[in-house]
Amino acid sequence: MSHEAPHHVEDHVASHHDAPHYVAARVQRALAEDERTYELGIRVDIRGDQLFLRGQVEGAERRAQVAAVAAENAPWLTVRNEVTVVEVREPGEEETL
């Protein structure tokens, strides 16, 4: 149960008639609640017929999933995936407190 998308999300089908404000909110919620993403920190902006995604994820597959979930929830928009993958570098200088 916990891995299924909540029913209240599935029940509401967004359309291109909805105000961009609500479409962006719906996509952001889907990114947080869809088991394929569970990404809470992705910023969603709609400008004209484009949907911009910004933020960071831990792997390339997760970056692709974010775009896929967004596209499913607003298929009439062109998704611009500006999400980046966190690069884990070597530990740096220590800090003395």
Added chain:
Amino acid sequence: MRIRVAAVGDVHLGEDIRGRYRRRLEGIEERADVLLVAGDLTRHGTPDEGRIVAEEFRDLPVPVVTVLGNHDYQSDAEDEIVDVLREAGIQVLQDDSTVITCGDVRLGVVGGKGFCGGFAGKCASEFGEPEMKAFVRHTREIADLWHKALKGLDTDHRVVLSHYSPVKDTLTGEPPEIYPFLGSYLLAEAVDAEGADLFVHGHAHAGVEKGVTPGGVRVRNVALPVLQRAYAVYCLGDESDNC
């Protein structure tokens, strides 16, 4: 009497990135005496992901102390995850404390996941609907437990390990509207009452590393997207001693 504390949070481990983090921990014993992990160990909070976390952090040459984050609760399997981690020799703090001994130095670590509520002047109160009262009460009860745990520690140094933030400083870069979901001033108030050398947290991926509580305790946001390195190392103790 110095001790080197390595810290990271929000590693969000899952099958797709299994093993990726472990190789960055090689040689940690040359850089640090203990590793603190500030929650969001997993992505979905499943026992399977808990086992990946255990594999990634087990049998390191330094002690590992963790707390859970909100993602680790998502599948209602947090107790199982805690069991898996403990069986792997990883310490998990749940609003309690542990003492790490390194040579002659004793480091007390207090912590747990923490919770939300917001910051002084712009925060939720225990007032009104039962849901709102329960929301704020949860944070207050956590803060009370941390206060007591700190009071009970008699060690050379004290560090607080949390997932949620105690201050706004380290949230800079996050939308201000979601600050109340990123932390609570009650966590800082409890720590300031007893004092500590350092407060480590994660959760705020878009925030910044450095902050300070109103009482002067240094705060460090060690979320992996903020650090962009495997872990940060903080040296506690007199400047005159080498770390």
